Amino acid sequence: MRRYFYYLILVNLFTNLVVYVPKILISHRYNGVLFSILIGTLLGLFLMYLFTSSMEKFPGRTQADIVSSHLPKWISSPYLFLVAILFFGTGYLILNAFIEVSKRFINPDMPNLVAAILFTSFVIAGAAVKSDRLLYFLEIILFFNLPLLLLVLVLAYINPFLSWDSIRTLIPQARFQISWESIGASCYTLLGFFYLATFNKFFSGKGSYLNWYRMILIGLLGLSIVLTSIVIPVGVAGIDGINSYVYPWISTTDSLQMEYGIIERVLFIFLFFHICISLIGATVSWHVSLDIFKAILPKIKFRQKNVTSYLVSFVFFVGVTTTSITLNIHQQLQIAKVYYISLIPASILSVALMYWIARRKRA
Amino acid sequence: MRNSNVKVKLNQRLQESFKHNSDFIQKSYQIGSTNIDIFYLSTITDTKMFYSDIIEPSVSQDSSKVFKNKLSATEGFSFKEQPTIEASVQDILRGHMVILSDQWAGVFDCTLYKTLPLTETKVEKTIVGPQTGFSEDIDININLIRHRYHNNGLKIKDVSPKDQTTKMRLKILYDDNKVAPDLLDKLYEEMQSIQKDKFFQTAEELNQRIIEKNKNIFPTIMISERPDRIAYNIYKGKVVVLVEGSPFALIIPSTFMDFFSSMSDFYQxxxxxxxxxxxxxxxxxxxxxxxxxxxxxxxxxxxxxxxxxxxxxxxxxxxxxxxxxxxxxxxxxxxxxxxxxxxxxxxxxxxxxxxxxxxxxxxxxxxxxxxxxxxxxxxxxxxxxxxxxxxxxxxxxxxxxxxxxxxxxxxxxxxxxxxxxxxxxxxxxxxxSMGNPYFKLTFSETPNYLKKGTYK
Structure with a gap:
């Protein structure tokens, strides 16, 4: 079952390619983005180490379960509520970005509302599935999508029109100045370990999630994916030109070509990957969110059945569908920036709390 | 065999070894002053000749000597000086009859091969490999399975769903050394919960009854007409359900990938x-x-x-x-x-x-x-x-x-x-499928239903 932990990390790594992370990082390209990425990745790795080693102390238990049994209810409930909202936020941002993308690049005839209903229904159905089955699902989706991503990346790097000079101009910009937005965005790519909040219940055996070489591997992988996410758009569109694209990655992959395939434009392969990863990423984060909500909200009975999770799902559904038709892309981007900035203190706090609880248990 | 103590012991161990087998027959006769015990599996042993030509005349003359003489003159019979439990079990599993008397022991080869009503497989065809499928007679089907699975771990149990109108004979087959007990319990539970007054007469319908509650689109229990597939699945620790009068057997639990395997994969x-x-x-x-x-x-x-x-x-x-x-x-x-x-x-x-x-x-x-x-x-x-x-x-x-x-x-x-x-x-x-995951990328070599006690 251990391997599923890495899938959770991977899926979060890939979702960063498809949401606002490249856009945010690129907007800071003159602003010491490389240094911020380094700090963000190291921060992410450090948090990952602390969190996983704390969760290992509680095999087979969820975060909600651990926190509410170690803290008084008046702290634990609001705290968990906030955590659940943040998990909801991840899925929310992914879905909204994806609705916008699907309208612009795949099917312009489809109204936002129809797209929102289609995707949100799928994600809610997926979030309601049992946790272990969701992990199997995740494995299958990754199995089909990893080769596609690899293909896109290989085609992007061997592309003769990739200008290494443009990429080289990034390096002098790496002064020792940092921006919270880009630290938050690059740290976010490694925060997949937070899904253990729910999925820890399946990792009940002995042994640890991480050791030093696995951590280095994950760190290198994360760093290379985050770097790739800005290097390729900059290399293809130029360090100034890239600013004129709202979706740097989609526009970049549209400039790639496969001569011998049935499908000529690499864009469509990337879009396929985009759809799958967006949906699975949103599903996993909403599953965790729903799980925490179920643990802290009072049980509401309707005809002898507990309908709390249905009500929460309905709220999620309404949340996405209404904002998808009222907010535009720039407002969504603003929400995303606020979210990523708030994610840094929130995740540090959350990890510190878990670490403290784990230490107290040992003492 | 002079020592009747050995005989009693052998008798007990044979019964122990074949418990939970509804087709295992043990009979005792008192002929003259000798006690005679016979053991066989009724589904794969042809006992007609034995009863009419050997037992009947011996009993009517009440002479154990007649019995012994008649037997030793019959083709296929041989005395065993030192009958061991393993050899006897193997003999029984091959359709032979084990005969124990106070003084001697012997094995009578009267294997029953029911081949006449068998037809070629119609639904799951393969190019090479066995060509016969199940028939509509449940005893013949068990005969076919037993002839492919010579191991006394194979158990055959009668079950009857509660309040079932047609009173069809159902048999559950499994290998005792491989199957998870929890799986059996769960299956019995499901069988019991099959609803009252629901009419069913075939394996396919039974399948629908079991999964009816979920209103599935996909089949979660496989139906097969191939004895080789059934034997293989029993070996893999699955449970097989046979229904009287149905040329198909249910394999429980099944996975999505099972439906994409053909028995010819093994023969290529x-x-x-x-x-x-x-x-x-x-x-x-x-x-x-x-x-x-x-x-x-x-x-x-x-x-x-x-x-x-x-x-x-x-x-x-x-x-x-x-x-x-x-x-x-x-x-x-x-x-x-x-x-x-x-x-x-x-x-x-x-x-x-x-x-x-x-x-x-x-x-x-x-x-x-x-x-x-x-x-x-x-x-x-x-x-x-x-x-x-x-x-x-x-x-x-x-x-x-x-x-x-x-x-x-x-x-x-x-x-x-x-x-x-x-x-x-x-x-x-x-x-x-009966509580086991139906679709995963990889199923490990020892799935959950094989690990005893870990069944959820």
């Missing part, structure tokens, strides 16, 4: 069987997604293909007066009609229907400008690739899936196709 070279397996999954992909993909490409995203291909599709569609969705739907329905009709038709008229339907109708439809040429190619490849799936139940379920994908794609374009595919995968992973 490694890479050949791998290739065939890939072919089947490819067939699955084509038969479910191709119609929907056609609608998505032609109506929503023609820019996806190379220009030449997009143009040739558009050119072929030029005379067609309605949207691609209607075109696909019409042709698919015609194709389904053809498939259904060819199942019902007598063998002699069958080819006529396919010729008229497939060739003439398709040709005429394109010439009349009702459907495009490419559409005919798509419908034909969908129909053919659907039958690549080796288990009939699954290919029928997949026939349904393409309409779901078609509908989603018609409404929302290619995104609908991908979301639809993902939702099918999600649904498959959500399904359980």
């Amino acid at each position: 070279p490694y890479w050949v069987s791998r290739f065939l397996k890939i072919l089947r999954y490819l067939g699955l992909a084509i038969s479910t997604t191709l119609p929907a993909a056609y609608v998505g490409f032609t109506s929503y995203n023609p820019e996806l293909f190379k220009v030449e291909l997009a143009l040739s599709i558009a050119g072929s569609r030029a005379p067609v007066p309605y949207p691609s969705f209607v075109e696909v739907f019409l042709m698919l329905i015609m194709m389904e009609m053809l498939t259904e009709a060819s199942i019902r038709l007598p063998k002699t008229i069958g080819p006529t229907a396919t010729t008229v339907g497939g060739l003439i109708l398709g040709q005429a439809a394109t010439e009349a400008g009702l459907v495009s040429n490419i559409m005919i190619i798509i419908v034909a490849s969908v129909a053919i690739s659907n039958f690549v799936i080796p288990i009939n139940q699954m290919s029928f379920a997949m026939r349904l899936e393409k309409y779901y994908l078609l509908l989603l794609t018609a409404v929302t374009g290619l995104i609908g196709l991908i979301v639809g595919l993902m939702s099918i995968i999600l649904y498959l992973t959500h399904l359980s």
Whole structure:
């Protein structure tokens, strides 16, 4: 079952390619983005180490379960509520970005509302599935999508029109100045370990999630994916030109070509990957969110059945569908920036709390 | 064998070894002053001659000497100086009769082979390998399984669902050393909960009863007519249910991948069987997604293909007066009609229907400008690739899936196709077969139902 932990990390790594992370990082390209990425990745790795080693102390238990049994209810409930909202936020941002993308690049005839209903229904159905089955699902989706991503990346790097000079101009910009937005965005790519909040219940055996070489591997992988996410758009569109694209990655992959395939434009392969990863990423984060909500909200009975999770799902559904038709892309981007900035203190706090609880248990 | 103590011991151990076997027969006779015990499995032993020619005259003359003489003069009988428990069990499992008297022991070879009513497999055909399938007689079916599984771990139990009207004989087969006890408990529970006054008479219907509560689209319990598949699955720790009068057996639990395995995979070279397996999954992909993909490409995203291909599709569609969705739907329905009709038709008229339907109708439809040429190619490849799936139940379920994908794609374009595919995968992973996961990327060598006690 251990391997599923890495899938959770991977899926979060890939979702960063498809949401606002490249856009945010690129907007800071003159602003010491490389240094911020380094700090963000190291921060992410450090948090990952602390969190996983704390969760290992509680095999087979969820975060909600651990926190509410170690803290008084008046702290634990609001705290968990906030955590659940943040998990909801991840899925929310992914879905909204994806609705916008699907309208612009795949099917312009489809109204936002129809797209929102289609995707949100799928994600809610997926979030309601049992946790272990969701992990199997995740494995299958990754199995089909990893080769596609690899293909896109290989085609992007061997592309003769990739200008290494443009990429080289990034390096002098790496002064020792940092921006919270880009630290938050690059740290976010490694925060997949937070899904253990729910999925820890399946990792009940002995042994640890991480050791030093696995951590280095994950760190290198994360760093290379985050770097790739800005290097390729900059290399293809130029360090100034890239600013004129709202979706740097989609526009970049549209400039790639496969001569011998049935499908000529690499864009469509990337879009396929985009759809799958967006949906699975949103599903996993909403599953965790729903799980925490179920643990802290009072049980509401309707005809002898507990309908709390249905009500929460309905709220999620309404949340996405209404904002998808009222907010535009720039407002969504603003929400995303606020979210990523708030994610840094929130995740540090959350990890510190878990670490403290784990230490107290040992003492 | 002088020592009757040994005999008592052997008697006990044989009974112990064959407990939970409803076809295991143990009989005692008092002939003259000697006690005689006989042991055999009624389903694979031919006892008629033994009773009429040996037991009857001996009992009527009440002479153990007559019994011994008659036996030793019969073909197939041999005395055993030192009968061991292992040898006796093996003899019984091969359809021999073990006879223990106070003074001697012997084995009588009177194996019953029921071959006459057996027919070739009709649904799961293989090119090489065993060709006979189950018959409609439950004893013959057990005979076939026993002849493929000579191990006294094999248990055969009678079960009867509560309040069942038809009082069909049901038998549960499993290998005692391999099966998880929890799985058996769960199965008994399910059998008990089969509803009162529900009429059923075949394995297929029993299958529907068991999974009825969930209203599944996909078959979660496999039905097979091949004794070799049943023996293999028993060896793999699964439980098999036989129903009286039904030439099919249920295999519990089953996984999605089981439905894509054919027994001929075992009879082919490694890479050949791998290739065939890939072919089947490819067939699955084509038969479910191709119609929907056609609608998505032609109506929503023609820019996806190379220009030449997009143009040739558009050119072929030029005379067609309605949207691609209607075109696909019409042709698919015609194709389904053809498939259904060819199942019902007598063998002699069958080819006529396919010729008229497939060739003439398709040709005429394109010439009349009702459907495009490419559409005919798509419908034909969908129909053919659907039958690549080796288990009939699954290919029928997949026939349904393409309409779901078609509908989603018609409404929302290619995104609908991908979301639809993902939702099918999600649904498959959500399904359980008797509590076990139905669809995973990899199933470990010792799945949950084999690890005793870990069954959820």
